[in-house]
Amino acid sequence: MFKKVLIANRGEIAVRVIRTCKDLGISTVAVYSEADADAPHVKLADEAHLIGGPRVTESYVNIDKILEVARLTKVEAIHPGYGLLSENAEFARRCEADGLVFIGPSPDVISKMGSKIESRKAMEEAGVPVVPGITHPLADAEEAVEVADRIGYPVMLKASAGGGGIGMQVVHNGDEIRKAFAGNQKRATDFFGDGAMYIEKFVENPRHIEIQILADGLGNTVYLWERECSVQRRHQKVVEEAPSSFLSEATRSKMGEAAVKAATSIGYKNAGTIEFLVDAEQNFYFLEMNTRLQVEHPVTEEITGLDLVEQQLNIAAGEALTITQEEVKREGHAIEVRIYAEDPKTFFPSPGKITKLELPKGPGIRHELAVHDQSVVTPFYDPMIAKLIVKGNDRDEAINRMQEALANYYIEGIKTNIPILEEIITHPAFHAGDTTTDFITKHLITKKQTT
Structure with missing residues (x-):
């Protein structure tokens, strides 16, 4: 296992990766911009280095600066998190050229799957259904x-x-x-x-359902069930849950097997996600592959009991998977909502200082965040500031816990999308599992425009 890892990211995902590294006894190096000098990931890491100005082009996607810090601190590997450089094939190649392990798939696979046209070709050749x-x-x-x-x-x-x-x-x-x-x-x-x-x-009224896979590059690939991410706004996910309440066991197995076929056909290594569109008759079609850890990975962790960051680190260190497909468990139901610093009426970002932050507590509640009381949310980055995850014995219990958690989630000083999340979670259509990709337009935006 690695002794020292650099996290080439910021926000809640940097905190998330640092947490698992600490659990495994791995020393961590954070990088940060001028705007993030007081950010939690900077304080949690064993050491942290300034890499540039507040804009991402000056800092978090500045490959030269990040690799300069990697050389200076003598790390063995780099975890890219999600977003930013996580699916940048050039960055992965530069890491390899510097003798660093990029915690993700090979540059060639990133490049192929980063092109929707090339990935469609690859999936057609592998026999995976495509739109x-x-x-x-x-x-x-x-x-x-x-x-x-x-x-x-x-x-x-x-x-x-x-x-x-x-x-x-x-x-x-x-x-x-x-x-x-x-x-x-x-x-x-x-x-x-x-x-x-x-x-x-265009598949009308589809569901967006994705399959999480792990592949060790040694001939072992498993799928960790599915996540339904159909509740979206402008093609951006808002609510994710696992498992899907829509899929039959037969379709679930077929999708999992198709995801494994997709991954093995391209020689995939590490954690990845195959995204599918699923129609009303449960026909499914390859949409794209995310060659990184997903924002919504915690719901998979909750139902399987696996730490996906730990799995990533093990695979990148050359270890074989220690779990077979038959051993991948599925227990309970988990739901995640993304909390954004944005005006719930206009959806415009709402930067500013958080003057009060009180997080809900209770059984089955998990928080992933990188803000605290008195944190300043800057206008330079994606406005997602936290994720709230709940788990229940079944979907009804998970929904009830999410409703209660959102009702007791207090942020003052900035506006957030919590009112919209409450409206989604309490809506009868959500309770009924009627969660196609037009959910928000059909049940929320249309309602507002006609009242």
């Missing part, structure tokens, strides 16, 4: 219209690179494609440096 569409970049809007006419509307016009819904739009006819193509291509180019666009059939 009908194309596996080459579109030349222009007119080719897009031709393809859409052939596969049938509505279709999803998508950027090949990146994520978070950027460069993505549902279109219903040729005129809409012509209007949308250039704008989405420009956004993809601006955000990801890659304007490649493609088209796939």
Whole structure:
């Protein structure tokens, strides 16, 4: 096992990784920007180093500065967390060139899975179901219209690179494609440096269900059941739960086996997630692969009893998985909500100083956060400031615990999305498991616009 690891990230995920490293007796090195000088991850690590100004381009995605600290502190490995450089193939290659272990898959796998077009090709070749569409970049809007006419509307016009819904739009006819193509291509180019666009059939009223996998690179790959992440706003996940209340045991097994097939076909190593769209008849289609730890990994940890960061570290250190598929347990039900520093009416970020923070307590409650009373939430980073996770013996108990926890979660000084989360969790449709990807638009936003 490693003796010293650098965490190339910030916020709650940096705190999360540091916690497991401490449990394993691994010394930790944090990096931080000028804006994060007093952040919890800086204080929790065994040592911390300033790497630049407050903007991510000056600090958290500055590969040269991070590797400079890695050399200075003589770490053996780098954990990238999620976001930022976690799926950056160049960073993984630079780590390897410096003799450092990148705690994740190989650069080639990151690169292949980072392209939605290339990943579609790989999954088709592996025999994993994919949404009908194309596996080459579109030349222009007119080719897009031709393809859409052939596969049938509505279709999803998508950027090949990146994520978070950027460069993505549902279109219903040729005129809409012509209007949308250039704008989405420009956004993809601006955000990801890659304007490649493609088209796939739009699956109406789907569920977003993903499978967590672990692969040790020694021939052992297991799936750790599923997470349902269908409640989303602008293609960003808001509520996640495990297991899904929708899947039959037969579909659950088929999806798990497909995820393992997907991972083994590309020589995957470490923790990863295969995301699927699932229609009303439980047909499932490959959406994309996340070659990193997911924000929502705690719900999987809660139902399996596994520490996924520990598993990542073990695999990266060259150890074989110590658990077989038959030994992967599934107990209880877990739900996670993402707490954002944002105005619940406008959804605009709400930076500022937290003047009061009181966290709910009780059985089955878990917190993942990197703020405290008197913390300053800056405007420089993603506005997610915490995650609240609850576990119950079943879904009803988990929902009840989440309702009570949200009612007793107090943050003052900034605005948060807690009112929206309470509205979701208490809604009859959520209780009934009616959690397709249009949940917020159908049950919350539409309601507000008509009252």
